[in-house]
Amino acid sequence: MIAKPAFDLVFRNAVTRSSAAAVDIGIAGGRIAAIAPRLVCEAVEVDLNGRLALPGFVDTHIHLDKACLLGRCGHDHASLSEAIRAVSAMKRDFTVEDVYARGSKVIERAITAGTTRMRTHVEIDPRIGLRGFEAVKALKRDYAWALDLSLCVFPQEGLTNDPGADELLVAALNDGAEAVGGCPYVDSDPNAHIARIFDVAQEFDVDVDLHLDFDLDPSWWHMEEVCRQTERCNYHGRVAIGHATKLSALPPERLKAASTRLAEAGVAVTVLPATDLYLMGRDATHNAPRGLTAAHRLVADGVLCSVATNNVQNPFTPFGDASLLRMANLYANAAHAGIGEFDACLDLVTDLPARLMNLKDYGIAVGNPADIVVLDTDSGTNAIAELPDVLMGFKRGRKTFERQRPTLFRP
Numbered sequence: 001m002i003a004k005p006a007f008d009l010v011f012r013n014a015v016t017r018s019s020a021a022a023v024d025i026g027i028a029g030g031r032i033a034a035i036a037p038r039l040v041c042e043a044v045e046v047d048l049n050g051r052l053a054l055p056g057f058v059d060t061h062i063h064l065d066k067a068c069l070l071g072r073c074g075h076d077h078a079s080l081s082e083a084i085r086a087v088s089a090m091k092r093d094f095t096v097e098d099v100y101a102r103g104s105k106v107i108e109r110a111i112t113a114g115t116t117r118m119r120t121h122v123e124i125d126p127r128i129g130l131r132g133f134e135a136v137k138a139l140k141r142d143y144a145w146a147l148d149l150s151l152c153v154f155p156q157e158g159l160t161n162d163p164g165a166d167e168l169l170v171a172a173l174n175d176g177a178e179a180v181g182g183c184p185y186v187d188s189d190p191n192a193h194i195a196r197i198f199d200v201a202q203e204f205d206v207d208v209d210l211h212l213d214f215d216l217d218p219s220w221w222h223m224e225e226v227c228r229q230t231e232r233c234n235y236h237g238r239v240a241i242g243h244a245t246k247l248s249a250l251p252p253e254r255l256k257a258a259s260t261r262l263a264e265a266g267v268a269v270t271v272l273p274a275t276d277l278y279l280m281g282r283d284a285t286h287n288a289p290r291g292l293t294a295a296h297r298l299v300a301d302g303v304l305c306s307v308a309t310n311n312v313q314n315p316f317t318p319f320g321d322a323s324l325l326r327m328a329n330l331y332a333n334a335a336h337a338g339i340g341e342f343d344a345c346l347d348l349v350t351d352l353p354a355r356l357m358n359l360k361d362y363g364i365a366v367g368n369p370a371d372i373v374v375l376d377t378d379s380g381t382n383a384i385a386e387l388p389d390v391l392m393g394f395k396r397g398r399k400t401f402e403r404q405r406p407t408l409f410r411p
């Protein structure tokens with residue numbers, strides 16, 4: 001007698017993005033153990049009935065430490081510098097408990113919206129000290145059952161111009177931060193800021209993820225310096241720049257040259273639609289530029305890109321529900337993506353951000369952790385078009401949430 005394979009759980013009739021027809025997915029020990037058209041096995045069964053299974057959304061750029069601040073500051077900030085100033089004033093009063101409470105609210109929204117991996121940027125400077133970092137470290141520990149949280153520390157208010165920021169950054173990296181970021185455009189010496197971030201990254205062997213080129217004037221930028229430092233440090237594939245809205249202001253031939261440069265240096269771009277659309281082009285009285293870099297077109301030119309959440313309900317962005325599916329839909333809409341490009345827009349919140357974060361075990365494939373979320377639709381294209389409900393999620397084979405389909409009460 002041939003023994004039936006034993007799984008802890010089997011998903012029946014799952015549509016995945018790589019299978020032409022529905023498949024069964026067998027889970028054992030928290031990992032994907034088998035994928036086949038029909039698994040004959042003994043296991044708890046979840047029948048997806050032809051619904052789309054994804055390995056979860058990957059958010060490469062969110063700010064948990066300064067989320068959900070609107071009740072505290074009203075909202076009359078109309079520029080990037082006003083937003084930075086407003087948070088700067090508030091963060092002196094942030095406590096570990098306060099950052100934890102606001103961050104957990106956003107993480108729980110993200111989990112139930114299908115996010116399974118996330119990189120949060122955390123401000124480190126003499127005003128907040130390491131309190132924000134302590135809080136997100138606790139969030140990482142307490143939500144590990146549902147989401148892998150990675151911490152990228154950065155000096156939001158400058159490095160060379162902010163005495164004490166460097167030492168605190170190094171302290172956070174000594175205490176487990178997994179990536180280092182920066183914000184050269186606020187520094188009195190942007191190139192020194194960039195060089196120091198790369199030196200620190202090399203010293204701690206961590207990836208770099210910068211806030212960069214966040215305006216619509218393409219007559220100057222820091223992108224070339226970042227590419228140069230990436231090459232100097234041999235950091236191809238380990239560097240990302242967030243916003244890069246200047247790219248949206250380039251005519252096609254200059255954009256092509258910029259994408260060739262980014263691709264050859266191995267520098268990735270993260271587009272943050274909610275904030276980019278909200279903060280850019282505000283001084284225009286009509287025909288306002290949207291300031292949104294067309295990530296899916298850069299991908300077609302060989303640049304690794306992601307679309308991410310950035311800020312949630314704070315002076316940088318007064319909206320937000322931490323749903324990356326909604327963000328990809330917003331992106332597709334604002335970037336004039338055609339229906340034939342919707343799948344590429346879904347890539348921007350799934351496979352591509354996983355590559356940007358150098359995650360080696362992401363995807364619905366045998367051997368990977370059983371991170372699976374189920375969407376109430378049947379294809380990647382329809383996921384972007386319909387904004388379906390995310391019905392349930394699993395982390396390492398354990399169910400983390402479930403959403404009931406709405407019931408209509410007909411008369």
Ligand SMILES: O=c1cc[nH]c(=O)[nH]1
Nearest residue numbers: 063211275310311316
């Ligand atoms: O959009 C932005 C820019 C800088 N810092 C942020 O937190 N958000």
